[in-house]
Structure formats: C-alpha cells, structure tokens
Amino acid sequence: MEWLIWLIPLLPFIGFVLNVFVIRRERAAGLVASGLVVASFVVAVLAIAALSGLPEEERRIMSVSWHWINTGALQVPFGIMLDPLTAVMVLLVTGVGALIHVYSIGYMHGDPRVVRYFAYLNLFITMMLFLVMGNNMLILFLGWEGVGLCSFLLIGFWFERAEASDAAVKAFVVNRIGDAAFILGMLAIYASFGTLNFYEVSVGGQVQPGFLERVPEIIGQTIGPVWQPIALTTAISFLLLIGATGKSAQFPLFVWLPDAMAGPTPVSALIHAATMVTGGVYMMTRNEALFAASPTTQSWVLWIGVLTAFIAGTSAIAQWDIKRVLAYSTVSQLGFMVAACGMGAYVAAIFHLLTHGIFKALLFLGAGSVIHGTHETQDMRKMGGLRHAMPTTYWTYLVGAGALAGIVPLAGFWSKDEILAHALSHDHWPQLIILFLTSLITAFYMGRQVALIFFGQQRDSHYHAHESGRVMTVPLIALAIGAIIGGAINLPWGHWLTDWLKPVLHEEAGKFNLALALIATAGAVGASYLGWWIYTRNAAKIKVGGKDPAYRYSGDIWDGLEEAWYFDRLYRRIIVRPFQRLGSFLASVFDPQGIDGLVLGVGVLFGQAGEQVRRFQSGYVRTYALIFTAGVVIVLGFVLLFTR
C-alpha cells in the first residue's frame, strides 16, 4: 500500500529520464511524457480512493525510503506522504498537468527542441509532486527549488531570445531571495523542534512527533541571545512568509512572474498559473499551525495578500500583451489566496487555489490557442473579431473569463465568494473593501480582454486566423467543463472540500452570505459588461502600437499601471545598480589595491629590508671584522651581566 504513493512522483520522473537519455523523436516524446503523467494521475486517484476508505483521523499514508541527511542530531528522512490536503494538490497537479501535456503535443509541434521540452515538463511534475507530498520541510524544499529550476529551464526554453533568458534568470534569482528566508526558517524550525517532519514519524520503532504537532510548546520562547522577547513562531512564520512571497509572486517579490511569460504558453498555464506559483499558498496552509500561532505574521500575510491583489489587479487593466494580462491577473488571484491564508480561511484558500488552477489554466491555454492561431501574435491591438475564426477557443475562453470574473454559477464565483464572506464575517472591513474593489477590477479587465481579442474587427491583416487542432481544443473543453462545475466541490450547502480537509485543517464551513453574494455577482456582471462595452464601443480608436482609449482620461497613471507601479524600475535603481557598482568597486579597486596591496606591501617591505641588510655585505673584510667584534662584545657582555 505504502509503496503505491511512490509511483505518483516516480512515473513522471521515468518520463524525464527517458526523454533525456533515450527518446530522440518528437512523437515518442510527447506520447511518453503525457502517458506517464496520465498514469500518475490514475495512480493518484487509486491511492486517494484507498485514503478515503480509512477512518477520518487516520487519513495519512506515509512512506520513508531512506535517511537523506543523517549526521549527528540532524536526521532528515527522504519520505513522502499522502493526506487529504496533499491529495487535492496531487489531483490538481497531475490532472491539469496531464491535460497540458496533451495540449503541448499540438502547441509545440515542430519545435526543434521538443524532446527536451517534454523532459523539462516531466521533471516539473515530479518536483511539484515532491513539493506537495514531502513529509518534511526539506523534501518540500527539494520540490520547491526543483520547480524553480524547471521554471528557469522552461521560461528560458527559447534561450536564444534575450528576453527569455533574462526572464529565466530573473525568476530564479528573485525566487532565491525568498528561498534564502525559507532556509533560515527551516534552520530555526530544526533548532527549536529538533525535527523537520511535519507529523509524527516512527523510525525504527521510535515515534517522533512532528514540529507542527509541537508548536504549542514553543510559544513565548525567545530567539537568539539578544532578540528578547520576540516569540519564535513570529520569526519562523515570517521567514516562511518571505519564502512564499517569492514562489507565489507576492508583493514585494512579484516582479518575476509577468516576465516569465517569455516561456511557451502551456508552461505559463501549468507552472505560472495552476501549480508552481500556488506552492507558497500550499506551504502556508501546510504550516497553518505555525502561522496561526503568530497573529503578527498573520496580519502581515493578510495585508501582503490584499495589497498584491490590488496592485496586480490594477496593473492587469493596462496591459496589451494577452499573456501579461493573465500574468498580472494570476498575481492578483494569488493575492486573494494569500489574503485568505492571512484571515485563517485556509479551506477557502485551497478552494480558490483549485478552481483558479482550472480556470486560469483554461485561460492560458485559450490564450495559447489564440497565439497559435494568429501566428505568434501576442499584442491584443493586433487582434479583434477572432470569435468567428476560432469558435471553440472563444466559447471556452468566455467560460474561463466568466469564472475568473466571478459570475454565478461558474467555479470562480464560489471560491472567491467564500474568501469575501470570511472577511465579512470576521470583520476585516478595510481588507474586504479592497478585495471587493479588486474583484470588480478583475471583472473589468476580463471584459476588456474578451472585447479586444474576440470582438470588433481584426486590426492587423498580416495573418490569417484559424482554429487550433483537436489535440489542443479537447483539453480546452475539458478544462471549461471543470471551470463550470468545479465550484461544486465546496458549495455552501454541501461543503465537501471543507469536510475532506477537516483532518488537516480542522475548519468549520463558513456561512453563506446571500447579500454579499448578490452584490458581488451584480458587481461582477456590471464591471465585466462595462469593460466589454467600453472596448467594443471604442474599438475603432485602438491602433496597432497606439494608446489605450482610457489613456486620454487617466494620462500618466495609465503608464504607471502598465509598468506595474514601477516596481521593476525601483528595484533596478535601489538594488541592482548599487550591487553592480559595489561589485565592480570591490573587484577592480578594493581587492587588487586594498587587500592585495597590503599583501604586496608586506612583500615590498621585506624587499626593502633586504636592500638595507645587503649594505652590510659590502665585501670589505674590515667591515665584517668590525661587526664581528661588536657582536662578540655584545654577546659576552650579555652572558657576563645577565646569566649568573
């Protein structure tokens, strides 16, 4: 039984190995890669069926294969587990992952490096599974950095393009900033609890409790010799929060995600919308016990989520690139999830994570289909009127947009409503207002995007738009169905997800607030209609390379939104450039002239001393005789005077 769960990450890994070392043909690569992910999905379903057969309190299958790190007191097993929280994540990763693999067969057709593409994709699935299945923080971190690596490889897949390679490095480095904090957090967890395991593990007959179960023990303890009396949980959870802001693209580290759109579109769907970027939310949910123990950190989490949602939402309005709209929208939606974590509404966060994973993957794949059908066009100013040429894409995209905007009864409505309702019922008024405003903005920019892509006239006639093939439209339809019915997993009346997650998160289902739901729906419909109406009415004013119609009224603010509040520019000025200057100062001045100058100075000193001493070696016997005599006198004098 236990060995079964190893198959889940192992199958995609086999695909990775095969694609790296054995397979050389495109067709085989796509089939093997997709087939193994589908197989992994099937195994996951079987394992979860077995899991649900267990009594509620025992729903955790754990399997340790070997000692990973084992020195002194530091013991870290290489182990994975399957519990209700992991289960839903595994289903999302393998399910959406499989669809995107299939879609990629069509999208990447003819690319010269397609075999490598599928290898990376399989490695990504493996690492993502380790992230969600790890039974300790270090395995989670293995997956965490592993998906970061795959993200690097896939963003930079077309590495010949300068913007792709820049974006790849940027993504990795920005994530590393969060990871450094994550490492520090792990060090502190180990130092305080003596283990990195989440839950109890029995090693050789000894049962050792995990750190999540021991959180109550350390409340009130202090950190370090000096920093008294800050509670340890605040320090640890805050460090983990920084880690999450990197991976889940939150303020202030969100700048890498929009650039990451330089990668192939299925990658954006899989990694930068549905799965990897939700890693931070998963991690915070998993460590719920730690976060809940620190109200200070929780309010930071909440505000970071709220601010990110708003900043990214407003930035999404002003984008022209079809993928960048979705990218900012993803950042914004992740902000909703993080805010939910901050409020303590972890089930709502996971619910939104799941529905968002489905409908955002749908939107990205739809965008990919549009890009594919318009011969690599990404600028929405060059599109328009595509609903006739690409009907399937259009309808499925409409479903995705509606789900994102939060229109009843699509999946996004239920999950977003749950977050807002929780904010309302727990009196987070300022946050509620900002989040509600953001959801209106969301609806608005989706209306704008649909209008720009699918309505009006085609504004650039250099291409002939066509619908994509079956291998791409079938995943679209499957995801669209998911986006329609996905909300059913946690309806206010059934709350199946809340019950399923109860062994892990111990949460009661929130109350459904009809007034809020009505207002939210009315707002969503109104705002998306407004967006759609403005940009179909003014379609004639949109020119290739021109300004947005709204630019007339908002002026520079629009520029600011388009540049995402100038965060990139700020970082370049206050971090990147000073760092480069410091580097070149140290490398070209301080090191050679300062430190090495000292070293060489010592050398010169000895050289000069040698010059002086050499004068005595004049070759004149009388000088030597004089020195010799003086020496004898001194030594004799010393002996006679002092050593009696």
Add this chain to the structure above:
Amino acid sequence: METLPILSLILWLPTLGALGLLLAPRDNAELARRMALIVALLTFVVSLALPFGYRATPGDASTMRFVENLPWLPMFGASYSLGVDGVSLWLVLLTTFLLPIVILSTWDSVHTQVRNFQILMLLLATAMIGVFISLDLLLFYIFWEFTLIPMTLLIGIWGGSNRIYAARKFFLYTFSGSVLMLVAIIGLYVLHRDALAIGQPGYTGTFNFTTILANLRGGALQLDATIERLLFGAFFLAFAIKVPLWPFHTWLPDAHVEAPTAGSVILAGVLLKLGSYGLIRFNLTLFPEASRWAAPAIAILAVIGIIYGAIVAFAQSDMKKLVAYSSVSHMGFIVLGIFALNHEGVSGAILQSINHGLSTGALFLIVGVLYERRHTREMAEYGGIWKVMPVYGGITLLVTLSSAGLPGLNGFIGEYTIMQGAFLAPELSWPFLGFAVLGVVLAAVYLLRMYQTVFMGDLRNPENQDLNDLNPRELTTLAALCLPIIALGLYPAFAFEPMQASVGEVLTGIATAVAGR
C-alpha cells in the same frame, strides 16, 4: 587487511609511477599520458578498499584505521606513521578520484613537456595523500611543504602569460604561512617533551600526533591558555592562507587564472582542502579551548568571505576568475561549519570539502573545454553556446546548479548541514546565519549570470558557430564527476556514516571544554 600496508601503497604508487615515467622517453607524450593514467587508475582502485574496509563505532578509543607505524628518526621521536579516519577517508578518496580525471584531461589541455607534467602531477598526488594520512607532525609538515613544489612548477611552466608572477606569489604566500606552523610544531614537540620528561627523565619526545593528543587530553601535557592560543594562531594562519579564508585569499585568483586547467582542478579540488582538513585535524583537535575562544572571530571572517567572494565573483568577466572567487565564497561556508564546533557543522564541512572539490573541479574542467576551443575565457566572447554544444550545456548546468546549492545535488546537502550546525552553535545562530544565507542568493546570481552570458542568448559571435560538442574523453571526465554530484545529493547518508565516530572524536576536546566551563 592487517598485513597489507594499504595506505603506503596508495601513498607511494603515484611516486613509483613518476619514477617509472623518468625512464620513459622524453618526447613520447602519448606513452607518458597512458602510463600516468594507468598509475592513477590503479591508485584509485586500491583506494576503494578504504571506504569498504573502514569500520568505526562511536566510543572507540581511536577511530584511526589502517594504521602503520615505523620508526623514522628515532632520536627526535619522528616516525613514519599513517592512518585514516572518518575525517580524512573521503578526502583521500577525493584525491585519488580526481587524479585520473585530471590526467585524462591533459590529453586536451597539455601540449608541451607532457612527460614532465605527468611526473609532477603524480608527485603532487603523493604529497597530497601524504598530508591527509600522516599521523606524525614532522611527516605531515614535510608532505605539506612538498605539495608546494610541484604545484609551483605546474603554474610556472605550463601557466598563462603572467605565470612567473603567479607562481612566485603562490609559493611565497603559502610558504610564509607554513613556516609559522613549523615553529608551532617544534614548539609543541618541545613542550610535550619537557612536560613528559618530568615523569620519565631522558624522554626524547615524539612528533606522533596520536601520542601528543592522548597526553593533551589525559592531562600529562597541559598548555597555558596564552601558549595554546599562540600555537593555535600559528597553525591557523597556515591553514587560513591555504583555504583561503578572507582576507588571505588574494593569491588564489592569480594562481587559478595562470594555472593550466589540470592544475586549477587539483588546486581547487584538493589543495584548498588541505587547509580545511588541517583546521579540523589540528586546530580543533589539539587546541579546543583556543578554538572556542577564536571561533566567533573566525566565523565573522568566514561570513565576510562568503559574501565578499560572491560579490567579487559577480563582477568578473573572466570565467576562471569568477570560479576562483566563488571558491572563496564556498570555502567560507566550510570554515563557518568547522568553527560551529559541533557535529553537524564539522561533518557538513567535511562533506562540503568533497562537494566543492567535485563541483569546482568540474567547473574548471568546463572552463578548460571552452578555452581549448577558443583560447579565451572572457564571457563576453561567448553567448548562445547551448545551441551548438547541447551536451556540454546540459552538464554545465548540472554542475553550476550543484555549485549554487540546488537541493537534490551535493552542494545543498553540505551547505544546509553546515548552516544547521552554525545555527545550532549558541555563539553564532541568528546574526551569522542571517548573513550567510545571503551567500545562497548571491551564488545563484553570479553563477547564473555566467551561465546566461555564455550559454544563453543569441549565437552572435561567428567564431562560435562551429564549436564542437564534447569529445568522448571530455564527456568521460565530466560524466565521471557528475555521478557523485548526483549520488551525494540524493543519498549523502553513506558519506556521513563513516564520519560520525571520528567527528565525535575530534569534538571530544571541545565537549570537555564546554562542560568544564
């Protein structure tokens, strides 16, 4: 096992090979390379007996195994005594593993006076192994100094345009540190002889490490706190220069830039580890009180080195110089681990010594591959190489990530264990680690910048259009290095296991010092 002097065999096989090469015709390069390779492989195979034969359990009186003991200069009490324990085991193996790889790489990188090159390389191997397995202070010192001679010649004869300067700097800098160590060794010898002569008149003294240590711990030889700190300082300076610890690092970039590829690999792979090995074997073991006294200050230097090395590496345009400064950063981690003075820190430092030898050695080989093709190491000359050299690009990425500390590869295990150790050390903990983790970020910054500049982007430079991917020989050397990089990343427990008892033994003095405080 008891009858076969296996350590002597490993130690002297390379020298025998060097003597054999002297008989070979001077200008038959191919023959010289093959002979050297065979000798190196043979040494490696023999050395494989060490991890398989090594058994030690915590609580053993001594964890030294394969011990050999012969009188050498009885009037001074110097002996030919060898032994290997969990601290030196993997370092010996690293040396014997890198030797055939380095010799294999000379087919592509050494084209003049091939025979002499191989002779020096084999002599160097004997000296390095000797340092790791000597249990006699005088013998240790002789091997220690003898490593300088072949290395200086390797840089000075086969090096780049500024080789004489670099070779002289290398020699003088490291030598001046070692001289103080000689004084300390003699001082320790005299103190030990005089202390024991009280009980047994006419005692001639000994240079034997195990005996001196036993008497230190047993209380027969008691060091005054000031004397202990002075001795500690003299040993420390020699090792700190070798490591090199900031601010004693400036010989390293010069030496690396001028050294031939094979020389750089050995220099970074093994020679720097003589320093970290010495710190563990002598400073920590012999002078526990002084170690505790100096640890925070040294840890500060280590953390400065981690960050400083990384920032300077970022600003380099020459790939070899970049890798050289990255060594300063990485070795800072190792010193930090050692002076965490606990089990995790020290065993992490030993493992990281191995890891650094593998991944930095591989990085120097990688730079050498490009250098042989284009005769430049300026990053700006390249760009988009991944397209024409896909296998090379893939292997380089793996090695780069190992060096940057990606989980699942060896570098992370070492770094994490070191950081955990340093975090658990009450004197270090938060403030030190708060800075040290910056090294993790910066490592990604400078290494990926190099990778991006060289391998990604457009293939602009026309001279790079027809670069050939790795030839079978290059592939063999790099693949051989990649295997342990992955193995140590996924299953480091097998490397940690034999260390346990010996690291515990190293730290007993410190544990007593803590308890007695």
